[in-house]
């Protein structure tokens with residue numbers, strides 16, 4: 634097994650690339666579908682690679698992350714996962730996908746490991762998670778195991794529960810706070826519920842204090858979409874003819890004033906909310922997303938796994 638893909642780490646080169654790539658960004662609002670600003674490139678080895686080897690402690694025999702030995706665990710399952718990271722055929726959000734690399738950081742966090750998806754330790758930790766959730770504890774990432782984990786993630790999003798009994802009404806626009814210009818990607822006028830904005834600002838300050846990589850590009854972790862009125866979204870739906878697709882719902886969480894799209898980088902040539910798999914893979918293996926996965930929960934934010942830029946503040950009722 635290649636130790637070069639054992640650990641989940643920031644990739645400084647990625648942040649440098651982001652700075653260049655953002656120059657080519659053509660903005661579209663959240664969830665606007667897989668239409669990159671140019672023909673989608675092949676998913677390159679760089680895009681699919683799990684972060685390079687920077688283990689906390691290493692020797693010829695083992696790779697350790699903190700106190701965790703990534704080489705110790707279910708090696709047969711690890712081999713299968715290492716393969717399926719790029720090959721698993723499934724459709725977890727209705728749209729067919731190949732490989733589960735996009736979800737690797739979120740899954741690793743869920744099962745409590747910082748070892749990569751192809752490691753023996755990941756397989757063992759996954760087996761423990763499977764066992765705790767009534768699944769066959771084989772340590773193998775399958776469509777069924779992913780579906781179970783997706784259900785856990787979705788249960789943390791109050792908007793989804795609220796929407797089952799009817800699309801939630803938006804808050805009065807006069808009650809919303811304006812996102813400061815320096816926290817708005819491109820300086821757009823954006824609004825959020827005041828407490829959601831305050832939580833975001835605390836999170837942003839923490840991220841920039843903890844991770845120098847996130848200070849290198851002042852656009853990283855700024856907000857590019859926040860509250861959107863039902864009328865605005867309806868007009869967009871009608872214009873684009875995609876009102877209930879995988880990437881756009883007729884009842885968007887953005888109407889609550891609690892959802893926000895946060896710029897976490899973008900593959901060069903793509904917008905920061907392009908749902909093209911290459912772009913999602915790029916974002917989820919960058920430092921900003923990794924920081925969010927590990928820390929956003931402390932500030933009351935829940936992710937939407939399919940769109941790595943989309944986060945919902947769950948600190949007050951919908």
Ligand SMILES: [Zn+2]
Nearest residue numbers: 663893894943
């Ligand atoms: Zn969004």
